[in-house]
Amino acid sequence: MEIIESLPPSFPDNTYVAMDLEMSGMEEELLHRPTTGKFACLSICANSDKIYLIYEPTQVSEVIKRLNNCIWVMHDAKFDITQLRRWADIPPRRKLWDTFLMEHILWGGYYDKFSLADLARRYLGIVLDKEPRKMFSDNYQGMNGELLQYAALDASITLQVQQEQKKYIKRNDMKIWHEIERPALFAVLAFQGFRIDVDAWKQLADYNEKQAQIIKDRLPMNPSSPKEIMQYFKKHGKNISKTNEDVLLKIANTNSDLGKIAHDILEYRKYSKRASTYGMKFIEIYLEKEDNYYVIHPDYNIIGAETGRMSSSRPNIQNIIAHDTAEYRKCFIAKPNHKLIIADYSAQEPRVAAHLSQDPKLLKIFREHRDIYCELAKVVYGKEITKKDPLRNKMKPIFLGLTYGLSSRHLAENMGIEPEEGKAIYKKVFDHFKVFAEYMENIKKRKDYVRTVSGRRIWLNPYSSRVERNALNSPIQGTSAEIIKLALSILHKKLPEGYPVVAVIHDEIVMDVPERLADLMSKKVTDSMKEAAEILCPSVPFDVDAKICDSWGEK
Amino acid sequence: MSWEDEVEIFKCPYCGERKIITPIGITTSPVLIIYNLDEKYKTFDYSNPYLSVLKSELSYHRIDIRQFRIVNMWYHAPNKRKDCFDWSIQNVVKEAKNKELILLLGAECVRTFTNTNIGKVSGLPVKSFILSAPIILTCPKPNLEGGIGEFRFAISNFIQKLEENNLL
Numbered sequence: 001m002e003i004i005e006s007l008p009p010s011f012p013d014n015t016y017v018a019m020d021l022e023m024s025g026m027e028e029e030l031l032h033r034p035t036t037g038k039f040a041c042l043s044i045c046a047n048s049d050k051i052y053l054i055y056e057p058t059q060v061s062e063v064i065k066r067l068n069n070c071i072w073v074m075h076d077a078k079f080d081i082t083q084l085r086r087w088a089d090i091p092p093r094r095k096l097w098d099t100f101l102m103e104h105i106l107w108g109g110y111y112d113k114f115s116l117a118d119l120a121r122r123y124l125g126i127v128l129d130k131e132p133r134k135m136f137s138d139n140y141q142g143m144n145g146e147l148l149q150y151a152a153l154d155a156s157i158t159l160q161v162q163q164e165q166k167k168y169i170k171r172n173d174m175k176i177w178h179e180i181e182r183p184a185l186f187a188v189l190a191f192q193g194f195r196i197d198v199d200a201w202k203q204l205a206d207y208n209e210k211q212a213q214i215i216k217d218r219l220p221m222n223p224s225s226p227k228e229i230m231q232y233f234k235k236h237g238k239n240i241s242k243t244n245e246d247v248l249l250k251i252a253n254t255n256s257d258l259g260k261i262a263h264d265i266l267e268y269r270k271y272s273k274r275a276s277t278y279g280m281k282f283i284e285i286y287l288e289k290e291d292n293y294y295v296i297h298p299d300y301n302i303i304g305a306e307t308g309r310m311s312s313s314r315p316n317i318q319n320i321i322a323h324d325t326a327e328y329r330k331c332f333i334a335k336p337n338h339k340l341i342i343a344d345y346s347a348q349e350p351r352v353a354a355h356l357s358q359d360p361k362l363l364k365i366f367r368e369h370r371d372i373y374c375e376l377a378k379v380v381y382g383k384e385i386t387k388k389d390p391l392r393n394k395m396k397p398i399f400l401g402l403t404y405g406l407s408s409r410h411l412a413e414n415m416g417i418e419p420e421e422g423k424a425i426y427k428k429v430f431d432h433f434k435v436f437a438e439y440m441e442n443i444k445k446r447k448d449y450v451r452t453v454s455g456r457r458i459w460l461n462p463y464s465s466r467v468e469r470n471a472l473n474s475p476i477q478g479t480s481a482e483i484i485k486l487a488l489s490i491l492h493k494k495l496p497e498g499y500p501v502v503a504v505i506h507d508e509i510v511m512d513v514p515e516r517l518a519d520l521m522s523k524k525v526t527d528s529m530k531e532a533a534e535i536l537c538p539s540v541p542f543d544v545d546a547k548i549c550d551s552w553g554e555k
Numbered sequence: 556m557s558w559e560d561e562v563e564i565f566k567c568p569y570c571g572e573r574k575i576i577t578p579i580g581i582t583t584s585p586v587l588i589i590y591n592l593d594e595k596y597k598t599f600d601y602s603n604p605y606l607s608v609l610k611s612e613l614s615y616h617r618i619d620i621r622q623f624r625i626v627n628m629w630y631h632a633p634n635k636r637k638d639c640f641d642w643s644i645q646n647v648v649k650e651a652k653n654k655e656l657i658l659l660l661g662a663e664c665v666r667t668f669t670n671t672n673i674g675k676v677s678g679l680p681v682k683s684f685i686l687s688a689p690i691i692l693t694c695p696k697p698n699l700e701g702g703i704g705e706f707r708f709a710i711s712n713f714i715q716k717l718e719e720n721n722l723l
Binding site (some may be wrong): 111459463 | 607697698699700
């Protein structure tokens with residue numbers, strides 16, 4: 001391996017060139033932000049035996065210029081591009097191969113680990129020592145011989161891995177890369193910071209902590225100790241072997257003294273869980289000042305699950321509770337003189353299921369823009385209901401449960417009904433939507449892989465106890481993820497300058513836009529989301545609900 | 556291994572444990588698989604979930620697992636006694652004598668015999684400071700919940716080595 005410490009030459013057009021950036025002194029929690037650390041070196045490799053290294057960030061733009069017509073090969077391009085943009089203009093580009101994302105496209109569900117070292121081991125049969133990397137973070141003293149070798153090797157390995165991956169990549173995998181994943185990567189790189197009301201968040205954190213303490217003080221035992229809870233209940237004539245929510249909820253519903261205690265324990269758990277999960281620690285390290293307010297930029301994984309679904313971390317904004325309180329979401333607000341637009345698909349997964357199964361009755365419901373859950377109530381209970389009927393909410397877990405392979409017994413448990421009733425509900429649904437039932441029966445027999453509508457393979461583990469459930473749900477979840485990613489990139493193309501997306505949560509896109517543009521932007525996001533769905537699932541019309549508001553908690 | 560050696564392994568000479576996990580498969584096989592089965596499954600034969608997955612993956616390639624010698628790293632249920640552990644390892648080393656290919660199955664085995672983290676070397680050939688077989692390969696335990704890929708990757712390397720060295 002020859003290491004040349006100078007700028008690379010201009011290579012012929014469409015040459016595969018691996019690039020690997022090393023940064024020093026980065027904060028571990030902020031690797032996704034261009035706010036910490038310093039440029040250490042950029043290694044460039046067009047031939048695995050010859051590696052060019054530059055140490056000056058001022059040379060980055062010249063490298064970018066010289067390699068502009070080459071196909072860039074990077075492992076986790078999200079990191080490299082985010083950081084390189086500190087020193088050079090890098091617009092979204094077609095000529096990019098991300099070995100990390102490609103590996104996910106190829107082997108989602110098959111492998112669990114996708115680091116460069118894992119790929120080197122699997123494709124090249126070599127052990128890549130990542131220990132020297134620590135020297136970039138702990139007391140970095142400048143490049144030395146070992147770090148030089150390390151940086152050069154990373155670029156060389158990335159290129160060699162790419163050459164091996166290429167042997168496995170099929171035409172359709174490239175289509176998924178070019179039409180869904182790569183554009184989504186650039187869309188995510190363009191996300192804006194999501195404004196947060198730090199004082200409101202702090203008040204909420206303090207409130208939950210106080211509430212937990214108040215309840216703890218009035219309880220006759222330590223509510224964090226299952227042993228003490230069981231002892232207390234035994235002493236008062238109630239033997240319990242577990243202290244989980246189900247058990248305590250049953251007692252809490254008894255309208256007795258013990259019921260009150262059980263209720264308080266559950267309340268304590270709720271507040272203390274909120275206090276510990278969503279305290280100031282959840283946000284403080286990620287706060288960035290923008291004008292006179294704070295924003296956070298979560299780290300989005302373009303492929304965060306084997307199905308292709310996106311995930312978020314640092315902080316995990318997708319995990320902020322919404323089902324039993326909107327208070328946390330209310331802390332995320334529009335910037336001054338701006339509005340938030342929150343747009344989500346209505347019944348996205350049932351629509352995807354209708355497209356995948358081509359069940360004529362399901363298709364008809366959606367084509368006539370009827371509500372799937374109201375229709376389901378008609379099938380299950382023979383009742384015509386409106387969207388406001390409380391029964392409608394009970395219908396949601398039935399349909400979603402079916403697509404997640406939820407057993408009738410578990411459905412009954414979730415709905416608080418007898419197991420026989422659960423069975424009868426499933427029978428009615430399957431008898432009515434026969435083609436859908438057939439589709440489910442067929443797909444759950446798969447033991448190797450299933451596909452999304454774009455043709456993405458999601459590998460199954462035949463030895464897993466969840467193989468049936470994964471076979472049933474992966475095509476639906478994977479397709480839904482592809483739709484939202486495609487929507488993000490369509491919107492990105494429409495709004496290349498000042499892309500106003502601040503968050504994406506499964507089937508929901510949140511934008512922060514100037515108030516005067518709110519209506520226009522609302523239409524743009526709605527159109528983009530519908531267009532994406534129509535491209536991937538043309539047999540079903542998708543409805544999008546968009547709301548213009550001031551806080552994320554308002555929808 | 557001599558007849559006397561085999562007879563001796565009816566109880567642990569240190570703790571006296573009589574529930575000995577005896578090796579299975581053909582004694583004269585040039586291939587040894589060393590595993591460390593999870594106690595929670597209680598079974599230490601081919602019906603153990605991990606061995607059963609290995610068996611079915613090999614049979615997919617038309618290879619009968621029973622032709623190999625298979626030994627558990629612990630000769631009885633693991634405890635905290637060093638002398639019991641050393642005795643088990645000595646027995647494994649005896650089993651490994653003159654073998655041409657050894658497959659180390661599971662992170663614990665790989666750490667014990669190579670002092671390496673399996674994540675770094677999974678599916679690859681390694682050197683051992685205790686075992687002297689010309690080829691020593693590593694393999695993770697089959698993942699019963701996540702992806703099966705790492706296990707299959709290691710097994711395909713194992714099969715390749717068996718074929719290359721005429722060990723089938």
